[in-house]
Amino acid sequence: MALTPLEMQAPELAEPPNPEAEAEIAGRSPFQIAMGRLRSDKVAIVCAAIVVIFILIAVFAPLLTRLFGVEVRAGDPSTDTDIFNFPVIGPPDHGFTWKAPLGLAPDTGDDNLAEWLYGARTSLMIASISTVFATLIGITIGLVAGFSRGWLDRVISFVIDVFLSLPFLLAALAVAPIIVLRFSDRPGLLKWATFFSLIFILIITGWMQLARLIRGEVLSLREREFIQAARVMGVPTRQILFKELLPNMVAPIVVSFSLTLPAIVTAEAGLSYLGIGVIGQPSWGQTVLKAVPYFDTYPLYLYAPVLGIFVLVVALNLLGDAIRDAFDPKTRR
Template identity: 60%
Template sequence: MTLQSGLEPGAPAEPEDTSRAPRESTGTPASKSPTQIALQRLRQDKVAVVCGAILLLLVVLALAAPLISRAMGIYPEINSPGAPKPSEVLDQFNYPEVGPPYFGFTWDHPLGIAPNTGVDNLSNLLYGLRTSLLVATLATIVSTLVGIAIGLMAGFSRGWLDRFLSFVIDLFLSFPFLLGALTLAPIITSRFSTDLDALNRAQLLGLIAVLVIFGWMSLARLIRGQVLSLREREFVQSAQVIGVPTRRILFKELLPNMVAPIVVATSLSLPAYVAAEAGLSYLGIGLTGQPSLGQTILRATGFYNTYGIYLWVPVGVVAVLVLALNLLGDSVRDAFDPRTRR
């Protein structure tokens, strides 16, 4: 009995068709980098979206402070061109005669007028918000760069350099921030006391310098720990064996692997600098010659009972700004490190 087949006996078998391209899978999602995955998580976080929108609104208002002031005819200083004289808007007790809360709402002064000085509260608030965000942003950028540089050197080096940099980090961490600010801020600005414009610039730069001097250590210690765990990995040792320069290993091999902790640390340090600027200005060792949220709160503390809008509006803005930055920082941390997700 013979088996029937489609081929005649003795005929050669047909060769397999190997010219076909491999079948493409249509249901497999495209691969994403860790950063893209983290950004997708961040976009799906409702708290992050709301806080980001609030922060964006405050930043736009701060940047547009001159445009808004000119468009509405409000001014942050008494001697601004076109600003009304204090006697025109204040009564005999130096309290406002127009604007809320004791008078009707008016677009001329939506948040009322500051007692004693007669400046517009809204304009002063916008310019103060602009100053606070400028100081906090510059301090965050500079302290982040300093912390990354020192952390990379301390973590990758061995021997005396690592011990010296670790000692410097521990020394600055042990020094009280408030005591250092009280000491350094007057020293930095004392030599510019004769020139008002130079004094304002010196106060701004001095405040940023104080925040940077006492703000880079935590990130440097974090980066050092990350480098200590990465420098023994195979890709770093392979780069050393083939003679890759140390600078390239630090910035091309190690630094890209630390983007997540750097982003998280930066997002959490920004609200701390905002609160520190307001606190130092409130103590009188920050900015005195230009609008600032801390200075506004300092001048308004005596009117908390009789003219509360003068105090509680800047306090509320500082609270909203710091809260939004903190919650956004927590969301960034959760997005870049799924193990910490709530």
């Protein structure tokens, strides 16, 4: 008896499904798609590794200084410098030595490696704290402005425009002398006063762009069906903002954070170079300020902090660009 075509195909139809095939066709969320793009981006992987290395250096700076046998600001000009105030050991004039792998600072005799390690710690700490709080403020204000509309939206938009029009550098130059004069007689408090004042300046000048971005996203999302349904059901406004709207804006927030961080690292170094940095604590910007007069005669003193700033900022910028491309739904890689 001959089999019909349908009977011949029946065993194939009865075969169990292949789990691997099901996994390949399974739906992926936008976040999973973005992470897949990042994992396939070699530039992003290299930049992320560089950023992680700098973070580890900043976190374990005290351990690294003990490992290399160096101390921060422990130089003795009478023994570590010659009659011309230049170092008597270490590169570039006296060869490499583990006692001072990056040489010593002119005038003071401080170890350049210890200054570099603690400078990375200070710069990354200030930049990270400033970026986190500026992001939180921008998210909150943007959510409120975009969802409220009416007079509150107009007031918040006006405040954003006012802050955007403020001259950032002049404001920083005006605040710094006030802080120094106020705490000049108390050196212990002066270090923390300059630390928090610098963070405050970076925060109040860094939240406006994200607030505008979030406001625009909320204006487009608030008319969607799921938001209208939540409002009809009487869901509290706070829950709508932070449980319905905010999860749909993770991508622009992550992109904004990744691009704001290198900008604040550069701003902190620039302000420290202008003398508005943390007093009594090493930072890359302050090292650049002290090293500029010796550029012709002792360039290594300047190269170390400049190279650190350059590598970190370039890695953060390239990583931010990769994150932006990965989260862009129009990107095809």
